[in-house]
Amino acid sequence: MELKQVTRIESISKDDFVRDYVRPQKPVVIKKLIQDWPAYRKWNLEYIREMAGDRTVPLYDDRPISSRFKFNEAHAEMKMSDYIDLLEREPTNYRIFLYNLLKQVPKLQEDFSFPDIGLRFLKQLPMLFFGGANSKVFMHYDIDYANILHFHFHGKKQCILFPPSESKNLYKVPHALISREDIDFNDPDFEKFPVLKKAQGYITELNHGETLYMPEGYWHHMTYLTAGFSMSLRATPRTLTNFSKAVYNLVFMRHFDNYMRKMRGQRWIDYKNRQAVTRTHKKHHINQ
Template sequence: MIDSTKNLNLEQVERIKTISPKDFVENYVKPQKPLVIEQLTHDWKAYHKWSLTYLSSVAGEVDVPLYDSRPASAKDKFNQAHAKMKLKDYVDLLQKGPTDFRIFLFNLIKEVPELKRHFTMPDLGLKFLDRLPFLFFGAQNTSVFMHYDIDLANILHIHFEGKKRCIIYPPSQTKYLYKVPNALISLNEIDFNNPDLDKFPALTLAQGYEAYLEHGEALYMPGGYWHNMTYLTPGFSMSLRTLPRGTKNISKALYNLAIMRGVENLMRRLKGDRWINYKNEFAYKRQNRYMEKELHRK
């Protein structure tokens, strides 16, 4: 649950009803600044038709991968699903009450092509990849750990049904977020909706953003932004993405995909949970060293 008494340094993401491609690129893409576009989807069939019940009716027989909130384990490969279920059964779970299971990075449109006719690639001056419209589902109060995406893409995250809270940080704030080595996540122990700032004091130095999304609203997240998503009600979202932009992000994305992921799977196989524990301890100690340096500067 969200505890408003434990505030992080979060600024509300700017909101706008509509925007031209030129203004979007000049004012948000080039400076890598987030934005919520409130009416981007209002002329889509998806805006009028998509709901949990509707997707269950047209795609209920599709087997979907499920993830829960368990900590990383050497038993699992990088981004390995924890369970599988038919979509209709999963939607039943969401609608009946709390469940830890989430759907993560699933291309439902590939399984049910008719859904592709329900939306168009936004005309925002960016080339979104029309073959990779990933969907994400979650139950009330489920939260996605703080992470950034492996491909460092610019992302347009569009929410459907209910309400969602998004906490995001630019890459410049990585030094305060307890990043785990050879990974794309902060310490799994941190609850960004109710953080223990005595145990994780570096979070008080991080400057981030917060956005609340309702049905049909779209959050633009520049490449490499950290994000933590919490479903305030059962719902689902679709992310549209670009290729990474700029030499630095392209190089990092290639490293993540070609080397980092392979090294991680190998080390989990060789060292088991000792590898996971070592990385978590290292992240915490490294962050404490950063904090000491910051205090010395002041």
């Protein structure tokens, strides 16, 4: 794989951000976008424990997707205070994924504002993501093709990104939003997955208070280098094509996949994983 460093800038105006990054759909890290937020000073694991420790939160780990669970169904649940204890005590694979904690704890909404940066934010959908040291989020793209501002807090996080044009090189699983889960994007097996050598993307590390812009449909793989958490603000797709893809995913694809898991069970999952390899190698004229 060829991974370039994501461009890092201190700050940027709305017009420059739209011109240089949104229109050409290029990722960027903005280091000082949110320094005026109360969250920049206040948000760490101890503050979240204080504000939301009594809330029960859904947890995900790195087990392979199976027919036992529906699309984005949690693997376990825990009190937030217990989960933060776990994060601070030892490495864990348990993560909080796409959880609207801000809806559960409205006071947290006082700690941030929506940046005036040229994006049409979906203001009912600020999401928080938590992870333990060395936990990973497998390579995927988002179901709604949103433009995303991803703000990191407490610790350090590695992000690997690929534009949608690289889907052909990433062993995309059909009827899903993921690549093969047995690919380690930090140390890929090029003998088993030779097409990955052609993939061209980006890599960066996020520190506390930094913002990553991920354009619509971008693949992303996250590794929590330390325990920490992030928040994403989502903005609608700018093109009709991507809006149509989002509607297809939300209205048809996820329901079809859940139906097939129910009807065929693990055979459906195994079939899709085989097809990810077969279709990718066929496109690149690689003999099986």
